[in-house]
Amino acid sequence: GNSVTQMEGPVTLSEEAFLTINCTYTATGYPSLFWYVQYPGEGLQLLLKATKADDKGSNKGFEATYRKETTSFHLEKGSVQVSDSAVYFCALTASNTGKLIFGQGTTLQVKP
C-alpha cells in the first residue's frame, strides 16, 4: 500500500542552522510528492511539490528532490529562521485514488 514515513521530532535548531527533515515513501505507480507546513493553530499550507522523478521542488529557501531510486523526498533549508518553527508534513498523492497520504509530521523548533 501507500505510506509516508518522516523522521520523528521535535527537531530543535539554532537560527541559521542547516535543516534536513527526512521523508521516505512507499507507493504503487508514480505519485506526486508534497511538503506542507502547519503553523500553530492554522491549517496546512503547500510548501513545495514534485511530480516526477528527479524533479526538485523549491519555495522560500526550502528544497526537496524526488528520488525514485531511494524513494525519498527529504526537505532541506540552508539557513533556518525562528519564523520557520512549525510542523512539516510530507505527503504523496496515491495515483489510484487521488487521495493525499500524510506522514506523521515533524515539529521544527528554531531558537534565536
Next chain:
Amino acid sequence: GAVVSQHPSRVICKSGTSVKIECRSLDFQATTMFWYRQFPKKSLMLMATSNEGSKATYEQGVEKDKFLINHASLTLSTLTVTSAHPEDSSFYICSAKTSGDTDTQYFGPGTRLTVL
C-alpha cells in the same frame, strides 16, 4: 491564487446540538473537496471526499449520519456535525482541488470545535 476559507474558525457548542462548518474556495472552482480531522499533535485523518453535486464518499469508520457533508456548488462544501458530543471536539480542516491541477490540495485554515 488557490485560497480556501473556512467558517467559523472556532466554535463552542453544547452536547447534543449540531454545528455546521463551511468551506469555500475563494478564487477557483473546486470539483472535489476533502474533509479532515486532526487530533492534537497528530497527522490529518481523511474523513470524506466530496464531489460537487453528488454524495460524499466516507472513509472507513466515519459515521456518515453523524458527519453530514454537502457540496452544493463548485465553491462551497459544508460539514455538519450532528448531535455533537465531547469526543467530537477536534480541529477540522477542509481542502480543495482545482480542475486544472488534480494533484494538489489547497487547505483551509481549519475550524476548532469544542463540545461542552
